[in-house]
Amino acid sequence: MARNRPRTTKQLIAGQQLQRFADFTDQHRRWQQLLQSCFQKLQLSPLLEHCEVLNIRANHLILQVSSGAIAQRIKSYQARIITHFQPEATVELERLEIRIRPAHKPATPKPAKVSPAPATETLEKELDAVGRLRQQAALCDEPLRSQLLALAQKYEDS
Structure with missing residues (x-):
């Protein structure tokens, strides 16, 4: 079985996959800025640190939030958020999809209360x-x- 030679750095940089990734990253940054302006307009700015745009796919705007309470609050503004995103979306947005993924906080270990016995x-x-x-x-x-x-x-x- 023939082995493929490793790609050079120039080949990797010139590849289509890297370009698609760079394009998606730029698009994601624009979506996040649009979400920020939308939340400021709707006076939901405090929720912005708990919310992120994941993607716009299949007529759905997909957001990720850190808790169910935040998801419910954002869901109540669904129509306004879709209207705000509509001019920037490449497809007709029909629905807001919210995925709840709690932020991982490392557990702080509690100090053991063991007294050293003689x-x-x-x-x-x-x-x-x-x-x-x-x-x-x-x-x-x-x-x-x-x-x-x-x-x-x-x-x-x-």
Whole structure:
């Protein structure tokens, strides 16, 4: 099987895929600016940081928002937003589609509230556990007795 040679940087830059990506990026930037002007006109500017234009496809303006509450608020202005986007869209917009994707916030770990126990206290607890295991072993029948004694021995050895 013949291998394709790696493309040079000039070939990548001259390629159609890169040009299509650059065109889409420019178009996306214009859509985002249009959304900003629309929200300012509708006095929804505080929602702009939670909303982004994803695409205009198949007669749908597709927005991404960070919560359901924001989606409902924007949905109530659907007709006005479509009217505002209509002159810039290449197709006749019929519907506003809203996708909810919550912003990922890294969880802040809560500090563990573990107080370091002194080594002697830990040793006393282990010896107490070993003593209780031996006491229980004395009260049990053979298969369980040998298992409890083996467990007690394991604690003593460690």
